[in-house]
Amino acid sequence: MxxxxxxxxxxxxxxxxxxxxxxxxxxxxxxxxxxxxxxxxxxxxxxxxxxxxxxxxxxxxxxxxxxxxxxxxxxxxxxxxxxxxxxxxxxxxxxxxxxxxxxxxxxxxxxxxxxxxxxxxxxxxxxxxxLAGDPTPAGEVTGRIEEHLAGQLDAQFDDEFGGWGDAPKFPLPRTVEFALKRDRAKARQTLDAVTRGLFDEAEGGFYRYARTRDWGDPDRAKLLADNAALVRAFAHAYCYTGEDAYRRPADRTVEYLIDALWNGSAFGGSQGPGADDTGPRTDLTAYADANALAVDALLVLTSYTDADDPREYARRTLSTLREDFVDDGTVRHWDGEAAPTLVLDDQAHTVAAGVRAAQVLGDDDALSMARRVADRTITELAGDDGAFRDGPASGPGLLDRPLRPLDGNVAVADALIDLAVLTGETRYREVARDAVAAFAGAWDRFGVQVAGYGAVAARLRRDPLTITVAPGAGSDLHRAALRVADHEAVVVPGATGPDPGTAVVAVGDRSRTVSTPADLADAVAALAA
The missing domain is CATH 3.40.30.10 (Glutaredoxin)
Structure with missing residues (x-):
């Protein structure tokens, strides 16, 4: 070679x-x-x-x-x-x-x-x-985790230029999502800075990061995973604010992904800067984790906007994942004989894509896929300490050494919390709690870069906001449920519990039955207070 x-x-x-x-x-x-x-x-x-x-x-x-x-x-x-x-x-x-x-x-x-x-x-x-196999820093999942990381939003924030930390500057979309519910002004200032510094106004899409503190001199590579995560963060910001300044970059990025990275059945992994007179180096290999992230992001955007392209390409990509990448709960990283399987990020993001499709599209097949993938992930990758390994404990080099990535555990725990609500199986929430608890002993050492850990810990400490809708996906009540100003709410469309034409808004044992979008908004405001 x-x-x-x-x-x-x-x-x-x-x-x-x-x-x-x-x-x-x-x-x-x-x-x-x-x-x-x-x-x-x-x-x-x-x-x-x-x-x-x-x-x-x-x-x-x-x-x-x-x-x-x-x-x-x-x-x-x-x-x-x-x-x-x-x-x-x-x-x-x-x-x-x-x-x-x-x-x-x-x-x-x-x-x-x-x-x-x-x-x-x-x-x-x-x-x-x-990779030494030392125990994870286990502890109790308490409110101090969220409090500490919410404090880090302020302690590490760059008041002058936006974002967190010094150079180089990364957009940190999960941190932005954490901030949207706790310090929206900082989230907005960061998204505004990301738009100015990393958004490609000519072609669309976001660059990886900026080399300077003021978001200058960007690394001009564009990765599907990064762009998908930013589409989701900008879409959530649009939901909270209603401002086109956040919808426009998300819409333009979806256009870029379709134009530059669509390979006919899914999205390619990346586009790097060109060299000399050549065009950009584009990798049209479809990777499971990044495409699952794209499905999630596209469906979030379409749930807030009713846009056709995000919905259609999410459906196509989800179909490819289900048919070509998932085999009885095991996800293949890319579509090839040499591709690794049971990679934690692939498994976790595929579960998340499935539960998102169940909520936005009413896709029962996607929910079944999510359950199979979750079950296989738990069986094969969850350790006795509750933490998930990044893949099978086998392979050449150091692959047989245990690695328990915090980000991967956050991703799988977050998806399992949603899956528990959608299926009614509390065991998924218990597994999520064990995964988060496996790292809780180190809460005071976490920085704002892993604020997603604080978000999932907070979800485990509170009863979820759930909206169970009797009409199927696409009804006025369902669309209103998807647009409540809480991006962690779980929507269950096509349910048999509520009376026809109604929805049940619930937080723990408190609930209200509503029949109009306006009543739904009032119920959410009352119960979430």
């Missing part, structure tokens, strides 16, 4: 590590992405240099890893961005790691790794602390 360089790349897999054992040689892992401009530059400048390529081919087993195709490898070997240049033992333990390396830097690292390998052999590697 040459991939445009002089290095004899191997594919990620057991065969490469077995070769390294036979040869008694270290492994070079080059973590790259189609959308990564620095990765392409390193290919040309460093891996294209004949002597470096010869050294790597002779003394190492070079393995190229597309991080979008192999997310679990990305999480274990990423050294702070891409490209990541990681040398490891044939067992997968890290010897050394760096980011972008020019020719001189690569020569120095090669010499250093050779010295360590010659001196220590397999003992030259180490296992990162996050």
């Amino acid at each position: 040459t991939d445009g360089t002089r290095v004899e790349w191997r594919d990620w897999g057991a065969a490469a590590f077995e070769e390294a054992r036979r040869r008694g040689a270290p492994v070079l892992l080059a973590l790259t992405a189609t959308w990564c401009g620095d990765c392409h530059e390193m290919d040309a400048r460093t891996y294209g240099e004949p002597r470096i390529a010869a050294n790597l081919n002779d003394g190492f087993v070079p393995v190229r890893v597309d991080v979008d195709r192999h997310p679990r490898v990305r999480e274990r070997y990423n050294v702070g961005g891409f490209p990541s240049t990681v040398f490891c033992t044939p067992d997968g333990n890290r010897i050394a790691g760096a980011g972008f390396l020019g020719p001189d830097g690569m020569r120095q690292v090669i010499d250093s790794v050779r010295e360590r390998w010659d001196a220590s052999g397999m003992d030259a590697g180490r296992v990162p602390r996050a």
Whole structure:
């Protein structure tokens, strides 16, 4: 495998590590992405240099890893961005790691790794602390989690330029959603700054992040997952404010995704900046997690606007996920024989897409899919401590080491809370609580970047706002239920409990039966107070 360089790349897999054992040689892992401009530059400048390529081919087993195709490898070997240049033992333990390396830097690292390998052999590697198998910091799910993270909204906010933290600036859409219910002014200021700094006015869509504190000098890659999350955040802001300033970027981004990333049955993963006179580098591979995020976002937008395109493309994408990616509850990361399966993000976001489709479209098949995927996720990935692993405890390199990502646990817990309401099965909520409790002992160390954890912890401490609608999806009452000013409310359309033509608004054991959209709005305001 040459991939445009002089290095004899191997594919990620057991065969490469077995070769390294036979040869008694270290492994070079080059973590790259189609959308990564620095990765392409390193290919040309460093891996294209004949002597470096010869050294790597002779003394190492070079393995190229597309991080979008192999997310679990990305999480274990990423050294702070891409490209990541990681040398490891044939067992997968890290010897050394760096980011972008020019020719001189690569020569120095090669010499250093050779010295360590010659001196220590397999003992030259180490296992990162996050993969050591230590217990998660368990604790009780209390109100202090939400209080702490709500305080971080203020403590870490950039009053001058919007957003949280210093350079580089990331949009943090889940943090924005957390803020929409707790400090809307900061959420709005951030979305306004994101629009000015990261929104592509010419083509539509959002860039990944800004390199400067004032949201300047953006990294011009556009990823489906990032754009889907921002469509959802902007749509929620539109629901709360009714202002076109938040609907317009969401609508334009949907247009961009359809024009640039639609591959005929689902959305491709990314579009990177062009090089010289070439057009942008587009990866039209459909990844399950990002497409499930897109389904969720498109349906949120259409529930607030009745727009046709988001609804239609959500339906098409959901159909592709159900038919080509999900097999009896197991989700395939991309549609190929070598694709990993049972990746936590794929499983979690597919459950979320299914429960969203059940609420917005009244899609019973989507709800059944969500239940099957949730059950398989719980059976295969939930540990005795309640936390979910990021995938199966097997595979080459460090894949057999347990990794319990906080973001992935937040995503699956959030989806399970909705699934519990829609199915009436409280066990899903109990599993969600266990997953959140598995990290609750570290609540005081969490920053605003993981505010989503505070949101799901708060949901577990309160009775959910549920709206059970007797008419089917698309009725006036159903549409009104979807548009209540609480993006965490759960809507159950086509229910048999309420009398025909009515809806039941409930919070815990308090409820009201209503028959008009106006009465529904009044009931929500009264019960949510």
